[in-house]
Amino acid sequence: QVQLKETGPDLVQLTQTLSITCTVSGFSLTTYNVHWVRQPPGKGLEWMGAMWNGGGTDYNSAFKSRLSISRDTSKSQVFLKMNSLQTDDTAKYFCARHGRHTMGITSFFDYWGQGVMVTVSS
Amino acid sequence: DIQMTQSPTSLAASVGESVTITCLASEDIYGSLVWYQQKPGKSPQLLIYGATILEDGIPSRFSGSGSDTQYSLKINSLQPEDFASYYCQNGLSTPYTFGAGTKLELK
Numbered sequence: 001q002v003q004l005k006e007t008g009p010d011l012v013q014l015t016q017t018l019s020i021t022c023t024v025s026g027f028s029l030t031t032y033n034v035h036w037v038r039q040p041p042g043k044g045l046e047w048m049g050a051m052w053n054g055g056g057t058d059y060n061s062a063f064k065s066r067l068s069i070s071r072d073t074s075k076s077q078v079f080l081k082m083n084s085l086q087t088d089d090t091a092k093y094f095c096a097r098h099g100r101h102t103m104g105i106t107s108f109f110d111y112w113g114q115g116v117m118v119t120v121s122s
Numbered sequence: 123d124i125q126m127t128q129s130p131t132s133l134a135a136s137v138g139e140s141v142t143i144t145c146l147a148s149e150d151i152y153g154s155l156v157w158y159q160q161k162p163g164k165s166p167q168l169l170i171y172g173a174t175i176l177e178d179g180i181p182s183r184f185s186g187s188g189s190d191t192q193y194s195l196k197i198n199s200l201q202p203e204d205f206a207s208y209y210c211q212n213g214l215s216t217p218y219t220f221g222a223g224t225k226l227e228l229k
Contacts (some may be wrong), residue, residue, distance in 0.1 A: 044209065044220055044222045044223045045166065045209055045211075045220040046220070047216070047218040058216050060216070061123075094166075096165075096166075099168065101171065103175065104153065104154065105154055105214070106154040106155070106171045106172045106173075107154070107156075107213045107218060108156040108168060108171040108211065109156075109168065110177070112166055112167075113165065114164075114165055
């Protein structure tokens with residue numbers, strides 16, 4: 001069955017770099033796109049970026065040049081790397097699969113990982 | 123970026139009642155609207171995409187409607203497991219923006 005699982009640190013120091021791995025199973029990264037979404041404690045969801053199945057990437061400009069997404073298809077892993085962390089980057093970070101359907105043009109996320117809660121500490 | 127304005131922010135209702143949550147896009151998203159449910163400590167769960175298409179396994183008491191910039195999620199005959207937060211999402215173009223969420227609480 002389809003599964004996504006994020007692994008990463010619980011705590012990152014201010015101004016340091018965050019690295020999270022999303023390991024997927026039940027589908028291929030060369031067939032499906034995978035996205036990163038984050039959620040600060042008690043707040044809403046924010047789309048961060050995508051790894052397209054063809055190997056390209058797309059980023060939310062809100063993260064400017066701090067964010068990098070990459071993958072290793074042989075290991076079924078997608079990586080998020082974000083530098084210059086600030087306290088407002090404290091959030092739960094999710095990876096999610098881009099759903100497919102035969103009708104329409106809507107982009108949606110049909111499977112999500114359980115998320116990893118990252119605290120940025122000063 | 124497309125802004126998604128969701129209302130209300132919170133809503134109190136009783137089991138058996140019906141509720142409606144609305145989402146307004148800052149521009150026409152041509153029906154590319156998605157709804158998720160999220161329970162505390164859990165990941166979001168896909169409910170509806172394409173404004174009206176119910177994801178497999180989602181009960182039929184959930185329904186979506188709307189077009190252009192205005193969309194709504196209706197939940198009929200609320201069940202105890204429906205008390206959660208709900209988010210809409212722009213599914214037309216990146217960045218895939220979300221509404222701020224609606225917390226549905228038990229009255």
